[in-house]
Amino acid sequence: MKNVLWTLTIALFFGACTTQTEKTSQQNDAEGMAKFVSDKEFQEKHNAPEKLEITHEGEMVSFDTPDGKKGSAYAVGMDATSNNYLFVIHEWWGLNDHIKREADRLKAELGDVHVLALDIYDGKVATNRDEAGQYMGAVTEERANAIINGAINMAGKEADIYTIGWCFGGGWSLRASIQAGSQGKGCVMYYGMPVEKARDLAPLKADVLCIWAEQDKWINEEVIDNFEALAKATGKDVKVKGFDADHAFANPSGDRYNEEAAQEANKMAIKFLKKHME
Numbered sequence: 001m002k003n004v005l006w007t008l009t010i011a012l013f014f015g016a017c018t019t020q021t022e023k024t025s026q027q028n029d030a031e032g033m034a035k036f037v038s039d040k041e042f043q044e045k046h047n048a049p050e051k052l053e054i055t056h057e058g059e060m061v062s063f064d065t066p067d068g069k070k071g072s073a074y075a076v077g078m079d080a081t082s083n084n085y086l087f088v089i090h091e092w093w094g095l096n097d098h099i100k101r102e103a104d105r106l107k108a109e110l111g112d113v114h115v116l117a118l119d120i121y122d123g124k125v126a127t128n129r130d131e132a133g134q135y136m137g138a139v140t141e142e143r144a145n146a147i148i149n150g151a152i153n154m155a156g157k158e159a160d161i162y163t164i165g166w167c168f169g170g171g172w173s174l175r176a177s178i179q180a181g182s183q184g185k186g187c188v189m190y191y192g193m194p195v196e197k198a199r200d201l202a203p204l205k206a207d208v209l210c211i212w213a214e215q216d217k218w219i220n221e222e223v224i225d226n227f228e229a230l231a232k233a234t235g236k237d238v239k240v241k242g243f244d245a246d247h248a249f250a251n252p253s254g255d256r257y258n259e260e261a262a263q264e265a266n267k268m269a270i271k272f273l274k275k276h277m278e
Helices: 004-016 020-025 040-044 097-110 129-138 141-155 168-183 221-234 259-277
Strands: 059-064 070-076 084-089 114-118 160-166 184-190 207-213 238-243
Touching: 059 141, 070 097, 070 141, 084 097, 084 141, 084 168, 097 114, 097 259, 114 141, 141 168, 160 168, 160 259, 168 184, 184 259, 207 221, 207 259, 221 238, 238 259
Parallel strands: 084 114, 084 160, 160 184, 184 207, 207 238
Antiparallel strands: 059 070, 070 114
């Protein structure tokens, strides 16, 4: 927690002074992870996911986005009777079979809920690190926000919105819950880069469960401490849980998978979501 308050003070000051030029330069780094694209060590933490030979429970759907285009998502349980919608946001690989399998699993564990795994890459799925870095680095704030808003509009004004994501998707899980405004009810973010400015976090209404890896070099203790301080300063309900594991520890298709930590983290996430869906 060392120097957290001083760091927060500086962040708030400079955040308030950000110029339009600075905002433009940050548009392709909106979720915060793109800054690591050229980091070889970060790349090496992500081995290409194994190919899955499975039958998925859901189907792809499309929806209008506010920028006049179409967005898409893998949908499971769209015949659910509740107003609960869970947005699942993929890692830097894109909306691949692994994420679709996670969407199927989350639907099975949560029950009466509509699950939408959003495609932030507009159909592109990486099969190697170079592609993944290229796709993640090309994401713009405007387009990602349009996809999320399109999904919120499809869910409808009466929907209660929940979000979950990992790595790239962890940061966008938080941002999606922020965009949901008063419809946002619960956010789970796994080792994702949080927002860093009070003005960005201020619209958040959802409670947050922030899961991180204590061996993570990038979403590290300093990042988490600063996020906790920012949440406290802005009056947000953020619960943080660290695990003695490395980045991407919850991905069963990668070689950094830590089964014990992943299962415990999943139990926490499911319990958190179920509690807020009651």
